[in-house]
Amino acid sequence: MNRTAFYNRLDETLSGIRADGLWKHEHEIDSPQSGEISLGEAGTRINLCANNYLGLADDPEVIAAAKDSMDRLGHGMASVRFICGTTDEHRLLERDIASYLGTDAAITFAACFDANGAVFEPLLGADDAIVSDSLNHASIIDGVRLSKARRYRFATRDMDDLRTQLQAARAEGSGAILIVTDGVFSMDGYLADLAPICELADDFDALVMVDDCHATGLIGRDGRGTPSHFGVTDRVDIVTSTLGKALGGAMGGFVAARQPVVDLLRQRGRPYLFSNALSPAHVGGAREAIRIARTSDERRTRLMGHAARFRTAMNDAGFTLTGADHPIIPVMFGDAKIAVAMADRLMEMGVYVTPFSYPVVPHGQARIRTQMSAALTDAQLDTAIGAFVQAADDLGVDRSAR
Numbered sequence: 001m002n003r004t005a006f007y008n009r010l011d012e013t014l015s016g017i018r019a020d021g022l023w024k025h026e027h028e029i030d031s032p033q034s035g036e037i038s039l040g041e042a043g044t045r046i047n048l049c050a051n052n053y054l055g056l057a058d059d060p061e062v063i064a065a066a067k068d069s070m071d072r073l074g075h076g077m078a079s080v081r082f083i084c085g086t087t088d089e090h091r092l093l094e095r096d097i098a099s100y101l102g103t104d105a106a107i108t109f110a111a112c113f114d115a116n117g118a119v120f121e122p123l124l125g126a127d128d129a130i131v132s133d134s135l136n137h138a139s140i141i142d143g144v145r146l147s148k149a150r151r152y153r154f155a156t157r158d159m160d161d162l163r164t165q166l167q168a169a170r171a172e173g174s175g176a177i178l179i180v181t182d183g184v185f186s187m188d189g190y191l192a193d194l195a196p197i198c199e200l201a202d203d204f205d206a207l208v209m210v211d212d213c214h215a216t217g218l219i220g221r222d223g224r225g226t227p228s229h230f231g232v233t234d235r236v237d238i239v240t241s242t243l244g245k246a247l248g249g250a251m252g253g254f255v256a257a258r259q260p261v262v263d264l265l266r267q268r269g270r271p272y273l274f275s276n277a278l279s280p281a282h283v284g285g286a287r288e289a290i291r292i293a294r295t296s297d298e299r300r301t302r303l304m305g306h307a308a309r310f311r312t313a314m315n316d317a318g319f320t321l322t323g324a325d326h327p328i329i330p331v332m333f334g335d336a337k338i339a340v341a342m343a344d345r346l347m348e349m350g351v352y353v354t355p356f357s358y359p360v361v362p363h364g365q366a367r368i369r370t371q372m373s374a375a376l377t378d379a380q381l382d383t384a385i386g387a388f389v390q391a392a393d394d395l396g397v398d399r400s401a402r
C-alpha cells in the first residue's frame with residue numbers, strides 16, 4: 001500500500017464512523033469542572049456526566065495545595081521517577097494512598113490506564129492465569145494482553161461462571177491465579193460482588209485484583225473503596241485506581257498492594273520505568289483531595305443523597321434505570337436514536353448529558369449515563385429531573401422503554 005492509499009483508508013474509516021452516527025464530538029468548556037459548567041457563548045449547563053463525584057475538581061483547598069507544591073517544586077519533574085523524578089511529595093502521596101486504602105504500599109503512575117498497563121506483565125508468567133470479568137475496563141484488557149499469562153474470562157458478575165473459569169485454570173495446571181474485576185462497572189452503575197469473589201478466591205487459593213476507579217473516595221467507609229464496602233480489604237491483594245475521578249479529577253493512577261508487589265512494579269513496571277513522574281501540582285493537589293476525602297463524610301453524604309433523590313424521582317417519573325448503590329445512574333432508552341435525541345434536547349434545555357450506544361454498550365441498550373456529584377445543588381438536580389420529564393414529553397418518548 002502506498003501513502004496515498006494509506007490516507008484514503010483513514011478517510012474511509014472516518015467517514016464510516018460518521019455514517020454510523022458514532023462520531024464523538026468534544027464540547028469546549030470555559031469554566032472549572034463543577035455542578036454547573038460554562039460552554040462559552042452557548043451558555044451554562046447543569047453537569048450530569050463528570051467523574052467529579054466529591055466536587056473536588058475546583059475545590060479551593062485542593063487548588064491551593066497544588067499551587068504550594070508547584071511553587072516549591074516547579075512545574076514539572078522532567079524525569080522518570082528512578083532517574084531524578086522523585087520528590088518528598090511523591091513519597092508522601094504514595095504513603096497517603098497506602099494508609100488510606102489500608103495496604104502496605106502504593107506506587108503512582110501517570111494514569112490508572114498506565115497502572116493497569118503496568119501491573120500484570122511483571123507479576124505473572126506464562127504458567128500463571130488471569131481470570132477477568134467480561135466487562136472490565138479497556139485498560140485492564142490491554143494490560144492483560146501485555147502479559148504472558150493464560151487468559152480466562154467470566155460473564156460479568158456471574159459467580160457460577162467465575163467458578164467454572166477458576167476450575168478450568170486449575171485443571172490446566174496454572175500456577176498463580178489472579179481474579180481481576182472492576183470495583184464498579186461504570187456503564188451500568190453496579191458494584192462488583194466482592195464478597196463471593198473473595199470466597200471463590202479462597203476456594204481456589206487465587207489472588208484478587210480490583211480496579212476501583214469509580215469507587216475510591218466515594219464508596220466504603222471514609223471512601224476507601226469497594227473492598228472496604230464489602231469488608232474484604234484484607235483479602236484483596238491488589239487495588240488499582242485513579243486520581244482523575246473523585247480524588248480531585250486531575251491526573252494520575254496508582255497500584256496499592258503488599259510491599260513486594262509494589263517493589264517489583266517499581267523495578268519492572270514499564271509505564272513506571274519509561275514515563276514521566278507526576279507533576280508537583282498533581283501530587284500536591286491529590287494529597288489534599290485524599291485528606292479531604294478521608295476526614296469528612298460531608299461530600300459523600302451529599303453525593304449519596306443526590307443519588308437517592310435522583311433515582312427515586314426518575315423512577316417515580318416512569319424512567320427505566322439501571323445500577324444500584326452508586327451515583328452512576330444510567331437512564332435506559334434502548335434505541336440509540338432516542339438516547340441521542342433525548343441528550344440533544346436535554347443539552348438545549350441546559351442539562352449536560354452524554355448518550356452511550358453500541359459499541360460502548362450492547363446493541364439495543366442505549367442509555368444516558370448520569371453521574372451525580374457533591375458539586376450539584378438540590379435545585380440543580382430538581383431542574384435536571386424536570387428537564388428529563390419535559391424532554392421525554394416533547395419528543396413523545398416512552399419513558400419505560402428499555
Ligand SMILES: *Cc1c(COP(=O)(O)O)cnc(C)c1O
Pocket residue numbers: 110111112113114116137139182186211212213214241242243244251252253
Ligand atoms: C477511568 C478508569 C480508568 C482510567 O483511569 P485514568 O486515570 O483516567 O487513566 C481505568 N479503569 C477504570 C475502571 C476507569 O473507570
